Amino acid sequence: MHRTALITGGSRGLGRTVAEFLAAQGYDLVITGRGEAEIEEAARTLRRHGGPVTALAGDVADPAHRRRLARAARDLGGLDLLLNNASTLGATPLPPLAEYPLDALEEAFRVNVLAPLALIREVLPLLAQSGGLVVNVSSDAARGGYPGWGGYGLTKAALDLASLTLANELAGRFVGVVAVDPGDLRTRMHQEAFPGEDISDRPLPEVTLPFWAWLLEQPRRDVTGRRYQAQADCWEVNAPAAELAEVAV
């Protein structure tokens, strides 16, 4: 069954790992990242699975680029999955909120909140046609109140609320929306948050594959509106557990 996914931040890290997993299952892909050489290289390796991969270099914060991404999905025949993964950490080293440069905070909002929201709008008609799923990548920084993580955390908390609200608003159009906190991963972005530190104890993004395998097969109505942790012990669905009669023997 032919399915299409659009992945932002697809050149490396979590986005690249998910792209690989989807390509290996026969998904058609549109991937994007800011670095042209990197996104092209990613596309080349992904194409070895035999499916079409459209690579577009650009910034998700750019409206024209978002329109190009939507067009690319349309050209592939539709969209089943949008993975809003591209994010900026904001100002680094991570300043406390009391000192956070406000223009950097605005920029972080543009990339981490407005861009995903705007991209959802661009591709919504395609998602509605297929009963598709939006996955917005979150972080425990959205909840923890950790000193230094307030800037990035603010943007992820906003994205979390957007995910929940959209899930409720789009229920009638059969488009599912979920937030996913992938957990700590050994990626370049994570290293940027901990400059000079040894992050080799964090798992590689492949640790999240069972979660994606599970999420992508769930009926949208069963997961929409939920916030998941990909490395958690348990992934639950919305559907009320079917009522079993008393144990019949």
Next chain:
Amino acid sequence: MKRAELDFDRPQALQAAGPPERRGLERDEVRLLVTTERGHEHARFRDLPRFLAPGTLLVVNTSATLPASLPARHPALGPLVANVSTWYGGGSYLVELRRSAAEPGPLPVEAGDHLEIAGEPARLVAPHPGLPRLWFVRVENSLRPAMERAGSPIRYGYLEAPYPPLADYQTLFARQPGSAEMPSAGRPFTLRVVNALQARGIGLAGVTLHTGVSSHEVEADEVEDQTLYAEPFEVPQHTAEAVTAARRERRPVIAVGTTVIRALESAWDRDRVRPAAGFTRLLVHPGRPVRSVDGLITGLHDPLASHLAMLHAVAPGELVRAGYTEAVREGYLWHEFGDSHLLMAGAA
């Protein structure tokens, strides 16, 4: 908890190579080792009611077993066995590839390999992280028809021919097909045992947890670091309420099978069990207290099995180890057609 704490010596002879019916016993006539703080007692499974107080709630797994072992063919490796562990939905499965029932992998296969599973075209998508014997596989069509047509119950090298039919792998409680391997703690229950339990005022409630393949040996040095794969589960409202009420009223709750503890602990929320459904890969170990049950009826587990960590979470380590020493000394039988163990933290 250290991996070494899960190790012990189990003589090869103490393996049930077939159902007790072949040894002239009914299902409920297998042996029952009863371990409580008072010590260890030896009984037959049909004696179970006398060890449980009136008002006890038994929670069972209503999952039924699938004939999940399928013949497979790989272009380079030739004929293989594909044991279908877990259905993720649609055409997505987690599968263990083996050379045969007696020869496990991992095999020299790669993501992108195309193979046939019972004649169905399949592609290898990715290995399960941390568990290289297990592969995510994509097929065009559901494998259930293939199982009906060509599947047999998953079996391993200790099982002797003639191999038992699928019906031998269904417990009395089995309702929803989905398990790769029998949730075997429930197998010794018969109608007469259930009637005797009910006559004694012991209640029954059900959860569903579909087992995957039993690749559960702990390899990590620290048990808590062991990767487990996720299994589908459901705790229905009726059962959530029954367990919560029993906890509140201080009536004993006994899980029939480690699968039941996994499901109930996954659904535990502060002071109660919630109705819940999804996938769980919860590892129950002594570092996280078991809140939902007071005891466990289960089979005997292999050295280094992750299930042993769960036993150590239910009862003190010395008691569990002493129980296993006793089981070995008295010649109890291991595996899905073997003997049974009632383990309770408090006195019976």
